[in-house]
Amino acid sequence: MGSEGAEREALGYDVVVVGGGPAGLATALHLVQQDGGEAPSVCVLEKGASIGAHLLSGAVVDPRGLDELLPDWRQRQAPVWVPAGQEVFRYLTGRRAWTLPTPPQMDSHGHYVGSLGELGQWLAEVAEAAGVEIYPGFPAAEVLYDDAGSVCGVATPDRGRQADGSPGPAFEPGVEIRARQTVLAEGAHGSLTQAVIGRFGLRREAQPQIYGLGIKELWEVAPERHDPGRVEHTVGWPLDTFTYGGGFCYHLDERRVAVGLVVGLDYENPYLSPFEELQRLKTHPAIRPLLEGGRRVGYGARVLPEGGWQSLPQLSFPGGVLVGDAAGFVDVPRIKGIHTAVKSGLLAAEAVQAALTEGQGEAADLGQRVEQSWLRAELRPVRNIRPAFRWGLLPGLAYAAAETYLLRGRAPWTLGHEPDHRQLKPAARCRPITYPKPDGRLTFDRTTSLFLANTNHEEGQPCHLVLDDPEIPTRVNWAIYHGPETRYCPAAVYDYEPDAQGQQRLRIEAINCLHCKACEIKDPAQNIRWTVPQGGDGPGYQGM
Amino acid sequence: MKVLAAVKRVVDYNVRVRVRADGSGVDTANTRMAMNPFDETAIEEAVRLREAGTASEVVAVTVGDAGSEEVLRTALAFGADRALRVESDAPLEPLAVSKALAAVADREQPDLVLMGKQAIDDDSNQVGQMLACHLGWAQATFACAVTPADDELHVVREVDGGQRTVAVALPAVVTTELELNEPRYIKLPSIMKAKKQAIERLGLAEIAVDGSPRLELLGVSEPPPREAGEQVDSAAALVDRLKNEAQVI
Numbered sequence A: 001m002g003s004e005g006a007e008r009e010a011l012g013y014d015v016v017v018v019g020g021g022p023a024g025l026a027t028a029l030h031l032v033q034q035d036g037g038e039a040p041s042v043c044v045l046e047k048g049a050s051i052g053a054h055l056l057s058g059a060v061v062d063p064r065g066l067d068e069l070l071p072d073w074r075q076r077q078a079p080v081w082v083p084a085g086q087e088v089f090r091y092l093t094g095r096r097a098w099t100l101p102t103p104p105q106m107d108s109h110g111h112y113v114g115s116l117g118e119l120g121q122w123l124a125e126v127a128e129a130a131g132v133e134i135y136p137g138f139p140a141a142e143v144l145y146d147d148a149g150s151v152c153g154v155a156t157p158d159r160g161r162q163a164d165g166s167p168g169p170a171f172e173p174g175v176e177i178r179a180r181q182t183v184l185a186e187g188a189h190g191s192l193t194q195a196v197i198g199r200f201g202l203r204r205e206a207q208p209q210i211y212g213l214g215i216k217e218l219w220e221v222a223p224e225r226h227d228p229g230r231v232e233h234t235v236g237w238p239l240d241t242f243t244y245g246g247g248f249c250y251h252l253d254e255r256r257v258a259v260g261l262v263v264g265l266d267y268e269n270p271y272l273s274p275f276e277e278l279q280r281l282k283t284h285p286a287i288r289p290l291l292e293g294g295r296r297v298g299y300g301a302r303v304l305p306e307g308g309w310q311s312l313p314q315l316s317f318p319g320g321v322l323v324g325d326a327a328g329f330v331d332v333p334r335i336k337g338i339h340t341a342v343k344s345g346l347l348a349a350e351a352v353q354a355a356l357t358e359g360q361g362e363a364a365d366l367g368q369r370v371e372q373s374w375l376r377a378e379l380r381p382v383r384n385i386r387p388a389f390r391w392g393l394l395p396g397l398a399y400a401a402a403e404t405y406l407l408r409g410r411a412p413w414t415l416g417h418e419p420d421h422r423q424l425k426p427a428a429r430c431r432p433i434t435y436p437k438p439d440g441r442l443t444f445d446r447t448t449s450l451f452l453a454n455t456n457h458e459e460g461q462p463c464h465l466v467l468d469d470p471e472i473p474t475r476v477n478w479a480i481y482h483g484p485e486t487r488y489c490p491a492a493v494y495d496y497e498p499d500a501q502g503q504q505r506l507r508i509e510a511i512n513c514l515h516c517k518a519c520e521i522k523d524p525a526q527n528i529r530w531t532v533p534q535g536g537d538g539p540g541y542q543g544m
Numbered sequence B: 001m002k003v004l005a006a007v008k009r010v011v012d013y014n015v016r017v018r019v020r021a022d023g024s025g026v027d028t029a030n031t032r033m034a035m036n037p038f039d040e041t042a043i044e045e046a047v048r049l050r051e052a053g054t055a056s057e058v059v060a061v062t063v064g065d066a067g068s069e070e071v072l073r074t075a076l077a078f079g080a081d082r083a084l085r086v087e088s089d090a091p092l093e094p095l096a097v098s099k100a101l102a103a104v105a106d107r108e109q110p111d112l113v114l115m116g117k118q119a120i121d122d123d124s125n126q127v128g129q130m131l132a133c134h135l136g137w138a139q140a141t142f143a144c145a146v147t148p149a150d151d152e153l154h155v156v157r158e159v160d161g162g163q164r165t166v167a168v169a170l171p172a173v174v175t176t177e178l179e180l181n182e183p184r185y186i187k188l189p190s191i192m193k194a195k196k197q198a199i200e201r202l203g204l205a206e207i208a209v210d211g212s213p214r215l216e217l218l219g220v221s222e223p224p225p226r227e228a229g230e231q232v233d234s235a236a237a238l239v240d241r242l243k244n245e246a247q248v249i
C-alpha cells in the first residue's frame, strides 16, 4: 500500500501520545499538569470510536497511581467506585472449591472495584479540561522517522481505501502528527510499539514478552446475589495443571459482576479454546448460582503482558518512550496493571518534560527513574512467580509461596521466558478437547457473544489481518496444529473451509475482530500481522 | 441560498441498547453517542450544496443538552459555517422540537431546511413534517436525491417500490434518506478546528417554546430473545423439520 506521503497534511505538537488508556491519559495529563513554564502541547490519538470503547480490564484498582496523579480524585466525582471488600482465593476441581489462604499480593484491602472503560472516560474529561487534545476515532498506523532515524511522530491511516487497497470514492488520506516526543501507550502488544522495539533493538537485554489472554463477560445479577466489592479469584479447573491461568469474579456497583478467565498464551494443546474454558468455568457449582437469574450485558477480550520485570524493554528511544502495557508494566501475580500504567505514565511525563526543556532528543533517564520508583520495588520481587508455573499449578503455587514467605523476593536468580508462539505442540501429540454445547442462558457461543461487544469494522476496507504467506495456514496451521486460531480467537474471526481441491483454506472474518492481539502473539508460524484498521472500528465496549 | 441543517445526538447505531430493568426507558449512561445517521446525510448534502456554489451559508442546529453540542462540533467538522444549540436539558417531544426549529428558522431565515427523515432513537418521523406545517413551507420527505433548479428544488423521493420526483418551491423543508449521499470521512484537522469554533445558544424561553411533555410513556421493552439456532445434519433433515415441525413448507 503506497502511503502517498506527499499528499498528507502535517500537524505539529510537542508530544503525541498513542493510545487513550490509563497509561496514555496519565502521561498526557501529567505533562500539562506540571507547573513552571509553559505546558507543552499534547495530543492523544485513540483508535476506539470513543475513549473506553477499546478498554477492557477486571478491574480491581490499586489507587496508588491515581493518588499520585490526582490526589483529590475521590472528591472529583471519579466514577463511583466500590471499595473492595471480602476477597476469596479458591482452587477449583471439577465439582469442588477449596478456599486457599489469600496470598498477600492478592490482598485487595484499600482497593476499588470498577470499570476501566468508565475510569478512562473520566480521566479523558479531566485531561481535556486541563488542556490535552484527545482524538478518539483516529488511530496511529505508522511511525514517522526523521533523516537522522529518530522517531518524529506518527501518521493516522488512510480512510476510504477499497478492499484491494486502491482509493475509493470517499478516500481521505491519513494525517501526519509530528511531535518532538512520541509516547507509545498502545497497551499490550501495540503495532507501533512492536515496530519501534524491533527497529531500535529495545529488547536486546530483556526476556521475550509473554502474554495471557483475558476473556471477560459483564453480568447483571439478581439483587440477592450481588455483593458489591466482593473479589474472587480461582485457579485450577477448568484448566489443566500445565496451563497457566485463573478466573475472576468482581462485584461492581448496580448489580454488575465481571466474570472472566485469563489463560496464559504459552499453553501447549492446540485444541484448547480459552473462550470455551470461560464458558465451562461459569458452570462450576461455586460460580453458577451467582449468575443464574441474571443476564449477560457485555463481552470482550484483550491480552495482557505477563513477562514481568525481566521482560521490560529499554523504555526510551530517540524521539519517544514506552509506557504502561506497551512496555509490560503488569504486576503479574496480582493481575494488576492499571496503577503501574498510571505510574509509568507519570514518570514518563517527567522524563519527557525534562528532555523537552533541555532540548534532548531522547528521554534517556526514564529507565533510571523507573529503577528508583516503587515500580521496581513492586515488580522485581515477584518476577519469578509467573515463570514457575511452567512446572505445573501445584509446584507453581508452592514456589510462589516460597518466594513470597521465605525468599521475600530476594532470590538471586531470575527465571526467563520462551515466546508464546513456540509453545504449541503438534495436534497429533495432543488430546482433543470436546466442550459442552452452550445452553443460551449461562453459556453461549462466540457469535452470540460478539453482539455484546458492539464490534464492527466498516466493510469494503482492506483486511486488517494480513497473512505474510497465504499458504502457511494450510501447510502449517491446519496440517500440524489443526487450526488453533479457530479456537483461541475470542471473536471467531478465523475459520477453515475446503477449497475446490479439498484443501483447507483459512477464511478471515475481520469485521468481528476485538483487537485483542492474541493471533499475532500465538500464531505458531508468526504469519499473521495485525495492522491498524481505519479509525473508529473495532469493539464498542461499555463499562468494561 | 442559506441552508439550515438540523442534527440530533442519539445512541451510536453500533451500540446495542439496554432497557432499564424497570422498563422506564433505555439506559444511556456511559453509552456511546453519535450524530443520527440520517442527519449525517442532511449535513453532508448541505455542505455539498455550498461546495457546489448553490448555498452560501450552512447553519447547523440542534435541540438538546450541553452534551449534544458534540454533534454540532461534528457538523462544523463536516463543514457547517455556524452552529447553534437550543438549550433543553430534558429530552423534548417531536412537537416541541419542531416548534423550536421553527423559531430558529424565523430568526435565521434560511431558504432550505435539511434534516434526517427520522432519528434512530425514537423513530418518530414527525419533526420535518410538523416544521413545514408551522412555517407554512413546502416539504419533500424521504429525499434520496436533491437537485437545485432555479428557485425550485427537484427532489427524488424514496417511495414504496420505487422513486418519485417532485419539484418544491423554496423555502422548503427536505427530510433525507440514507441513500441521499455517502457522508465524507471527517478530517482530523477539521475536527481540531471545529473544537475551537464558537457555538451560539438559545434558551427555550427566549424563543417562547413550551417544552413540557404531552405524551405519557407507558413502557419500553426489549424484543423477545431469539430461540437458539440448531444445526441439522442434512438437507433432507432440514426439509423434514421445516415441513413437520415449523410447518412453513
Ligand SMILES: Cc1cc2nc3c(=O)[nH]c(=O)nc-3n(C[C@H](O)[C@H](O)[C@H](O)COP(=O)(O)OP(=O)(O)OC[C@H]3O[C@@H](n4cnc5c(N)ncnc54)[C@H](O)[C@@H]3O)c2cc1C
Pocket (backbone or CB within 6 Å): A018, A019, A020, A021, A022, A023, A024, A045, A046, A047, A048, A052, A054, A055, A056, A057, A058, A059, A060, A061, A062, A116, A138, A139, A140, A141, A185, A186, A187, A188, A190, A191, A192, A213, A214, A215, A216, A260, A262, A301, A302, A303, A304, A323, A324, A325, A326, A329, A330, A335, A336, A337, A338, A339, A341, A532
Ligand atoms: C481481563 C483482564 C483483567 C485485568 N484486571 C485487572 C485488574 O483487576 N486490575 C488492574 O490493575 N489491572 C488489570 N488488568 C490489566 C490492566 O487492564 C492493564 O494493565 C492496563 O489497562 C494497561 O493500561 P495501558 O494504558 O497501558 O493499556 P490499555 O488499557 O490497553 O490502553 C491502550 C489504549 O490504546 C489504544 N491503542 C492501541 N493501539 C493504538 C494505536 N495504534 N493508535 C491509537 N490508539 C491505540 C487502545 O485502543 C486502548 O484504548 C487486566 C487486564 C485484563 C486483560
Ligand code: SF4
Pocket (backbone or CB within 6 Å): A465, A488, A489, A490, A491, A492, A493, A512, A513, A514, A515, A516, A517, A518, A519, A520, A530
Ligand atoms: S483476529 Fe486476532 S486480534 Fe482480532 S479478536 Fe481474533 S485473535 Fe483477537
